[in-house]
Amino acid sequence: MQTVKILIGGQWCETNERTIVKNPYSGEEVCEVCKGGEPELIRSIELAEESFKKLRNLAKFEIAKGLRAIADGIQSRKQDFIDSIITESAKPSIYTRAEVERAINTFNWAAGEAERFAGELVPIETQPAGKGRYAIVRRVPRGVIYGITPFNFPLNLVAHKVAPAIASANSIIIKPSQKTPLTALLLGEVFLESGLPESALQVVPMDVELIPLVLKDERIKMISFTGSAEVGWKLKSLAGKKAITLELGGNAPVIIDETADIDLSVNKSVFGAFAYSGQVCISVQRIFVQEKIFDEWVEKFVNLARNLRRGDPRDETTQISSMIDENAAKRIEQWVNEAVSAGAKLLCGGRREGNFYEPTVLTNTSSEMRIVSEEAFAPVAVIEKFAEFDEAISLANNTKYGLQAGVFTKDFARAKHAFAALEYGGVIINDVPTLRIDNMPYGGVKDSGFGREGLKYAMEEMTEIRLMVF
Template identity: 45%
Template sequence: MTTHPLFLAGAEVTTPSTFRHRNTYDHQDLGEVCLAGRNDAAAALSAASHARSRMARLSSGARESVLRRVAEQIHARQEELAHIITAETGKPVSLSRGEVQRSVSTFEIAAEEAKRNVGEVVALDTLPSSEGRLGLVKRFPRGAVVAITPFNFPINLVAHKVAPAIAAGCPVILKPAPQAVLTALMLGRILAGLGLPEGAFSILPCANDVAESLVRDDRAAVVSFTGSARVGWQLAAVAGRKRLLLELGGNAAVIVEPDADLEVAAQRIVTGAFANAGQVCIKVQRVFAHEKIADKLLARLLELTARVGVGDPAHEDVLVGPLIDEAAALRVESWVQEAVRQGANVLCGGARDGQFYRPTWLTDVPETTKVCCEEVFGPVTVFARYHDFEAALAAANSSEFGLQAGVFTRSLPLALQAFETLEVGGVILNDVPTYRVDQMPYGGIKGSGLGREGPKYAIEAFTEPRLLVIKT
């Protein structure tokens, strides 16, 4: 049986504690994965502390070179990585390929940003007493980054933490999701051959209490976490004075106006609602359609949903694979049942088969039900009608989350009104909130987190400004 070592201070290490890793769809054995304990976590932090000055001294050219070589090697192994992602997480292979390609882009963007980590000149001679003075501002790496990533984008969300850390000159300790460790460990094998300083990176599959010890430790300077709101805010409470980046999901809304291209809207909404079984933090969870076009739009959504491929994620025509485990499918099932008990109507789907849940549309759903007010993280979407645009905006804002929202309209005034009014990190015009490219500032407000990802913005979070005052 294959044993997969972890990476401690850049070197492969086997540990006595392991867990059996299995294919999400067919449960075939994927080998034993080594688990880090508290001593391993402490050793990784110690190594990162020792590597801090060497990482900070790497030239921007050296950082750029490392990041470009990572991108090249991921590109060369993209098919292998895509199939590992599909085996580990049940993500349909076509979506896995797209994710791998995005991770190449993320490392390439970070490579460019490594050369642009520039400061500014500040005029200080604004008072007679400051004549002859000039301020120079430069950004310096904060130190070790503790990165914790989820299963649903196991290479690109890792890239969004590891690549900016390297670009900023920070050591990084990655705790990958237990369901997606092999993808992260393959990235570790790529990094290990690139000549980074010893201690520049560790990849530690570990239990949650060990991950919490990393977050609590004062030797870590930054915590970058993507995952559930419950866990994210728990970690924030114990992180102390560290810089925090939290991407915590949402229950994204789409608003469709009468002047929208309904065919484009319907096709994008169905993809945004059900791709990867809805296990996307910016999936379409709530659709608000103007009453003038609601019936027509809903009929088309149901037609398109009936054609969605459900099944073996290794098949090219599948969009909806299994949920990550049966417990997740049972939770989705219970949330839909709760909504039905409170008056919701199931228009299609609403059925579970083991780890699978059929793509589901609900109407007449009370706002207090979990499928409306919490993150469903599954293939379930709520459809509602509205009379006026202001009411739709208010309904979209009626959420503890605020990650992204989509608005379909040809009206520039309405688009700008949505931009000014919606309480989210990003408003996507004439597309679904599921849209993301990797250079954009990505993150949310309210319960959806703190800070922004995207290499440029993560580098800003991983560094801090320092002022030099010069008297001529």
């Protein structure tokens, strides 16, 4: 079996500890990947600190040139990245191609942000002591950043940590998911051809048991985490003086009022609920439909959900495939069965075969059911009706999460009201919460996160304000 090495200090390193990467669709063992231990972690931090000193002295155009070289490198090896993502995550080809294109854009956008990211001139002649003086604010990089990424976007969620970190002159160590480390390591190959300091990015898969060492090491100035709310908030409680951003989960709602375009909202919502088997933190999970259009809307939604094409993720026509592993499929099977036992009505789906779970639609649910109150992270949507628009707002807000919400309406006053009243980091009008354009601010409130990603906004998190008065 092939052994894949890890990237430390610009070198491919072999270690004694290994993890097996499996193809979720076929069940085959793909390869074994080396894992870093305590010595590798300590070494990577030392080298990242050294690299930071080099990186912060580069001119903006030099950093931008390196980031564009990474984008070009991904472009030139596009098929390699597509194959890698499909193999280790079972993400259907139609979604994998989109992810690779997004990552290319992410690095290109980061190059532009690197060139224009700047401070400001602050007027201080507002008081006598400021007469004849100027105040200049600049943003300075924090230093070494430690990034933890999940399995569901093996390339673009890594890009959303690496690109803004380097654009703002920070070095970064990436701990990819042990389920999908291959794509992050492939990105490491591309990075080494960029001309940037070789330790500005290191990719070091490792066990979570080593995270306490990361938290204790004062040379690491910031942690950027994408994953579950439970783990994220625990990290924050232990992070001490370190800066931290948390991109966590949600049970994203969609509101469809009686003025909405029914076909548009149905098609968008089916995509939002079932793309990559719902394994997206902004996947559509809770749908609230105005009672006048409820029956027609639900019939069309269920029809499309039933007819999604299941198959090999490499097939261009496949719309839904395997979940990441059988444990994930068994968990959602249990949640759905619990809900049905408690009175929920199953409109379609509800069956599991290994780690494949059918697109599933439920109604007659209650907020106490886990399939409603927790993050499903699976191909399941619950649909309920409402009478008044404010009722829908209240239902959407009745959750501990607050990442993104969608609202379909032709009533501009309602759109404005939703923007003001919905307790979410993002409110998407006439589209699903699954929409993410990679340069927009992205993050949640309540249990869904802390801080923001999205290139410029991530760069602000990854830097500190420094003031000069003269």
